[in-house]
Amino acid sequence: MPSLSLPHYESLDAMALAALIRTGQITPLEALTAAQERATARSDIGAIAMRHDDMALRTAQKMSGLSASARATQTEHASLWGVPFALKDLGIALKGTVTTHGCAFFKDAVADHDSTLVQRYQAAGLNIFAKTTSPEFGQTATTESRLFGLTRNPWNQAMSAGGSSGGAAAAVAAGILPVAHASDGGGSIRIPASHCGLFGLKPSRGLVPMGPKMLEGWLGLSAQNVISRSVRDTALLLELTQGPEFGSRTGPAVAQLMAALEQPPPRLRIALMLHNPFGEPVHPTCLDAAQVAARWCESLGHHVEIAAPQLAIGDMFASMGVATAVGMLTTVNAREKALGRPAREDEFEPLNWRSLQLARNFTAEQALTARLVFDQAARTLDLFLTDYDLILSPVTSAPAPLLGAMSLDQPYEDFVKVVMTASPFTALFNMSGHPAMSVPLHWNAQGMPVGAQFAGRFGGEATLLALAAQLEQAAPWSDRRPQMMLSIP
Template sequence: MDAKQTNGGRRHFLKTGAAAGLALKVGVTAAEPRASTPALPMPEYEKLDALALASAIREGRLTALEALEAAIARAEARSQINAVALRHFDLARENAQRLSRMGRAERAAWAQTAPLAGVPFALKDLGVAMKGTVTTQGCAFFKDAVADHDSTLVQRYRAAGLNIFAKTTTPEFGQTATTESRLFGLTRNPWNLAYSAGGSSGGAAAAVAAGIVPAAHASDGGGSIRIPSSHCGLFGLKPSRGLVPMGPKMLEGWLGLSAQNVISRSVRDSALLLQLTQGPEAGSRTGPQPGALIDAITRPPRRLRIALMEQNPFGAPVHPECLDAVRAAARLCESLGHVVEMAAPKLAIGEMFGSMGIATAAGMLASVRMREKETGRTAREDEFEPLNWRSLQLARGYSAEQAFTARTVFDQAARTVDLFLGEYDLILSPVTAAPAPLLGAMSLDQPYESFVKVAMTASPFTAIFNMTGHPAMSVPLHWNGAGMPIGAQFAAPFGAEATLLALAAQLEQAAPWKDRRPVL
């Protein structure tokens, strides 16, 4: 095929919607009406997941530069959502131009090792490093912290061919389940701009829900992948402790609470990205064995025995809409031949969450002290959100014994859940105890007492599996009467990501969500 034919085919692809045929065929559901945005380039861009975009780039139906400009145009046109914290557009354009200059044979050869070559991608502005760029952690004290290296995970994203063009918003140090900060302002939920997109990976979820990228990097220390996925109608899986590398500087985050992966619209994007990034790095000593995750989504799971945990671990009420969501998920699982029974592990919830507070505050303090050493100056109170400054002062008084005991509490909880999952294949629960809150309700800039009342509705279910290290996912199967999405959480035995992904793919086919999108 000569250049004229190739360019003609690409124009046809961009103008006629032929690209839609590349999307994962999971069925069709009634789509929400969408406002047209004729000024945005590449109208079909938002219908393509990462695999479909990579296929189109590899086969020459569009260039990496065209895909990147489509992403950038949407990030700028939908800036009122405030999902993008840092723009690395020029760096990404250089990468895209380099790929766009390759011939078809050269692109195909590179795609053998880089299956997502040219796909636009965004990192979360927390806990990762990309050499020569700033990661602020959502905090003014880190606003000029330029990385001198790539995180191991970023190295693996680059090796996969992803074109990183931005970092997404996060609350300061990821310390709340909304994405609001003094440094970058409020990140809004694309389904209703008055509401939170969740946190702490709210920028990642908002960017995917708004069609800026098909998938985005996210991290989860207490629910920070699953909560935004639930609030924004997306798929999000927190992997088992140690499966995805956290290094090279620190090989565990928050005494093992934190894990990294992505938020995506399609299950297959999450499966591929996890497959490409899983596995040990230099210095790793613990973690599950990497699995064949793409293979897992090509066949339905065996008949699963699922424990349904409806009761809030704190004994507080669960909002009726969240119960509606989890019960709808239970009915769908039963219709697919799985067995669902009411059951829940018995956990020392008070000790667990007290230990979590010690771990997260101590981890934040370690990061601040490392930055103080780099800058040669002491951090100031006015460079932090009030509630985080409070936590930092408390952390200065924690003892080594308290930190050691916290990890022991997590390990004992993990043992309890392991034994429980000897009887069940999965645990099904709400993601949160309440739907997405209004912006401001969980801000870190308010009195501690008012913050705690609302924050306790956010992560009573999700944080359990950060403390135990088990994998857990949020699946978008329910929308309330106001049109806001509410996910359902499934947790699995340690290292059983393949089981979760197989079920997620089955649910995606039975109750497709890819065409359910916010009106922008």
């Protein structure tokens, strides 16, 4: 196999890549080619659902043909001008392209508009050339589907990359991209970030736009952002995309997030939550990751003590089941209307078809009750966070599973047993709407990354990012690469 262009490409985060483009050291076309070549060379990990090469090529050629003065004008207003990028194949629209949600029923669903978030990515100068894989409707914590097959973890290809933003995480971990779009309805940014040794932050409810057609996903559970190798890439993209869109009525205030990285946070009071909310065991390697993070925080002058909020866990997760199933049903119903025919069972994963049938019998009262349960959880956590600045916990209660263990194509009883190890910690903050992040500070004895989760006050992204930047400086992770990258040109 011939050598890939721009050999130093994988050492660059998005901001560094943008700086080289801005100063004319490389062109947007060279950057796109580097990403495309790596996507092809590393296609065996299954991170890419579809390519939009022609669209991206036209954009890169137009950008690369500009004069130095015109380039300077463009980059002055677009911080990431010419940087290649990918969207997750779930819940987002790029006009003229297909978003399948990982589902055969949507395999020909061409978007007639751009999502508000896509408009903001394009205004930042990003060149979208692909969509990354997702399990069908993001309904599991692995990235496997009948439509696109298996997404493999670059650190160990027998293992899951996590879900539902597993394609995004695998693409970044494998060096295809420095940063990629992701979304999170129960841990779907943080779980893949944890499994793939990356940084992932789920923002507060309402901070990043979800529209224009639906301004809130899954009764507020879902949020969109990115998975990245560097804290500053996440901070910049969140700063560039945050804020209300037309129709927005609720959400936290926007903040100067890049400025938060410039100095360490004040001494933080951190609650260390180690017990699984369901009372089940937590795997020692996940406990190790949280305790390693706690020791780093203490070494940086922060106060850490064992503490946990008291939440109505049973009601919360039952309500989450209602919200996610109704959200999926709403999307399917809209597609049925557009096609003028009903969906067929053979167009869905078995467990999602089961959920759809249950959702058809849910009542309006159940949906409203679910949102009330989420609101009460938010209130409980707000009160708890008057005594603490942050909550530190494991990301998951078990390390990355083998591929197949969390597939949506298996008996329901088997699926429930394993999937409940994925999101008992992460989903709490989807239901409450608080921001939370996974930070890669620990690798286990098998050489697999295991993240630690920090959650903060509503609208508290600046505090989370400031701590993440402090930890990144104290315990750098950007040079850690999967073994597979040493053997693939």
